[in-house]
Amino acid sequence: MPKHVVFDVVGTCVSYSAFFTSIQKVLGPRLLAHNITPKLFGFAWMESSEREFTYLSISSRYKPYKQVFSTMFYRILWMSGIDNPRAFATDAERDEMVRSYSDLELREGVKETFAALREAGFTVWCLTTGDVERVHGYFTRGGVDFPIENFRSCDGLGVAKPALAAYKPLYESFGEEEKWFAAAHYWDVSAAKIVGFKGAYCSVYEKEDCKELFDVDMDVMADTLPEMAQKIIEASK
Template structure:
């Protein structure tokens, strides 16, 4: 029986370290002078952008994440305590930081994880909200084999994860009796799932009210548990 594992990409397979480093290099001293750490600012910027991106999507006004992300920059500086955000930073500095998304790198263990799953008979897929060219670029830059035909994006559908409609086309493309897993570093969906705490550290199960089929602290450990659970 065919077996599939669909991976979330950015955050799960790809680390945000390059993004946080770029904030440090561009704005770090100014942020720290205002008692704002670059990583916390970056996290607040991403999370607020994700919220607005999701709200726009569910209110039928879908807007690509990159556009939302850039627009939120000065608001988050203001909410972080910067009195005059547009005097504190420039559009060019914002754009330089935003461009670092193209320089994100795969997390340690991704190649091992995908290799173990493939050796165990799984087909590995990637499902992203971003554009496939950029997201596949993370794998190509790491010289890792990830076929273009195994990438899917919900960006062109005008819907964003975690809406079920974002997952539905790919999962419905699999046979009804085929084994289907979704692997991510966040708990968002109701499919047979595997959670890795490599990004969030805390799973907050008391909030989501769900126990995943597989939970692990590293990507390779998650792959081993998926393989074991499928036997």
């Protein structure tokens, strides 16, 4: 029977390190003068943007994540304790940091992970909420061959993960074949499992899975992507 494994991309296959480095370069000393670390600011900016992005999506007012992300910048400065955000930073500085999202780099072991799964008979797919050109570019620049026809985005559907409708088209396209979903976000894999995927979770990003929040157990859990691939292969035998 054919076998499929669908990967989330940003946060799972791709690290946020380049984004945090950009914040350090552009605003680091100014943020630290207010006792705000660049990494914590970057995390707050991303997570708050994800929330607004999701709220817009579930209220039928979908906006692309990049638009939401850019718009949220000054609000997060304010919430971080900066009294006059628009005097603290400029649009050009914001745009430079937003652009750094296109410079994100693949995590260690991605190439080996995909190779092991393909050798074991899996077809590897990616499902992202971002735009395909930008997200597929991470693999191209990282020297990992990934066929564009195996890339899917729910951006064109006007729906964002973890809405179950984001996973269903790809899930249903596989029919009765074996199908896995793999990610470094527990919320992501747990939603895919509700749709029907087998779930593989990697703790490389979140460290703490907080699985008691989600009421869904994983079929596979691992600390690295290559380890997760091997456990998927073993579990499918």
